[in-house]
Amino acid sequence: MKLRKILLLLIVVSTVFTACEKDDGVGDVVPLRDAAEVYEEDLIDIETYLETHFYNYEEFQENSPYSLENDEFRIVFDTIAGDNADKTPLKDMVNLKIVPFDGIDYKLYYLNVREGLGKEIHFTDQATLIYEGSSTIDNYVFDSAVNESQFNLLTVGSSSGVVPGFQQALVEFKTSDSFTVDDDGPTSYHNHGIGAVFIPSRLGYFNSTLEGVPNYTPIIFKFNLYKRAILDHDIDGIPSWMEDIDGNGDVYDDDTNGNFTPDFLDNDDDGDGYFTKDELEYSQYTIIVGDPEPIFADNEFESSRQENNGVITIKTVIITDRDDDGVPDYLDIDTIPES
Structure with missing residues (x-):
């Protein structure tokens, strides 16, 4: 899964990203560009996307936020044009947080469709969720999981984690507060967080090439956050x-x-x-x-x-x-x- 990011401890400390699972859709890296210069380009790209696109908020608003119907809600983005010319742009709906990283304060926009009624998720936890990753250039989907998947949010040594922009967005949401198991086996989660995040490339894959996505490209992740597992990496009793x-x-x-x-x-x-x-x-x-x-x-x-x-x-x-x-x-x- 391309959402995973494998980093050595040395790489984490120096904040230099290196993709290592080529068969997972992350290819060779290219020569590094100036991060500040790339960020300026990324910010224009992201804010242009937010000004020219909307999500299917009317479908969500048909029911109360924490209704059973909205438990199955999936975010869909579309362009504001033609029959959709009167839609509210994402720019008027997203939240903003500043993420300091490697000497630059990055703007991280995230769409909080529903915060969730369950537990807070910590930046060191394991998250269970479904997601879809795409490019801001043409909405090309480079990764997705329609069945629940688990991810450690923190990279430790050679263990897999997630890119910083995704981690920083998830901690703004909460898990489900209940679930039911259907007769045929699948689990249905209720009142969980639903959102999306628009990630500058330095908080994503930066100079690593994704399949179908050029390097130095901002990316988007949509997600439904179901569960958390509190991790204790050294098993010393303290989360x-x-x-x-x-x-x-x-x-x-x-x-x-x-x-x-x-x-x-x-x-x-x-x-x-x-x-x-x-x-x-x-x-x-x-x-x-x-x-x-x-x-x-x-x-x-x-x-x-x-x-x-x-x-x-x-x-x-x-x-x-x-x-x-x-x-x-x-x-x-x-x-x-x-x-």
Whole structure:
């Protein structure tokens, strides 16, 4: 799947993209151009597209946003012309966020058709969704998944992740809040996020060639976001999103014990000789599908959930601070686990 982006840790740190799965539709790279110059061209391309295209909002508005009918809604873009000359352009409907990347503040436009009523998705999570990727040049579809697919949003070492523009858009949406399993097997998700994102090439594939899409081309992803799985990359009990200590959206620059291993890959975050997982407390809840969600304590966070035959098991981590100094035990070298 071309949505996946395989990057080595060194590449992540230096923010130089290199595609490596040619049989996945990503071809050879070409010589690098100046990123600022390319961005200027991309922004003109994207904003022109937003001014001259609309989506099938009238079909969505036929029903209430969170109706069962809209659970199956799919975004379709078309040109504002002829019979569609009076349609509202995307430019009047999209949201904008600024994404700092490699020294440039990129404008990332995204279309929030429906935010979703489920869980927030973190930039380190795994997402389950359907999607379609296309070019802004001619709407050429270079990738799609009509059946639910899973993607890790964060690239770690040689594991696959997604391009930054897609990651940054998904975190603005929420998952479904419920689902039903049809008699013939398929799962129907309800009240999930539905949207699209318009990605400058530097936040996409930049100088890598996609099949049917020239390099340095802005791209679009439409998506329906169904589920999340909270990831704990070092299996230390702390969800990876919580290891972004400074809250800047980058887990690679958080290294509490200064051992040159980011906290989210370090199983002894404070370097006190005790495993992080032993400096935490844990709890577990069991509910039935459709039951109210459990209420967590202020220092308690969901670490995983599993559903089996209508029974949902939710595991949580409890962040303790036994000496009340404002530093969690697992980050406090002066506090050792209780025996």
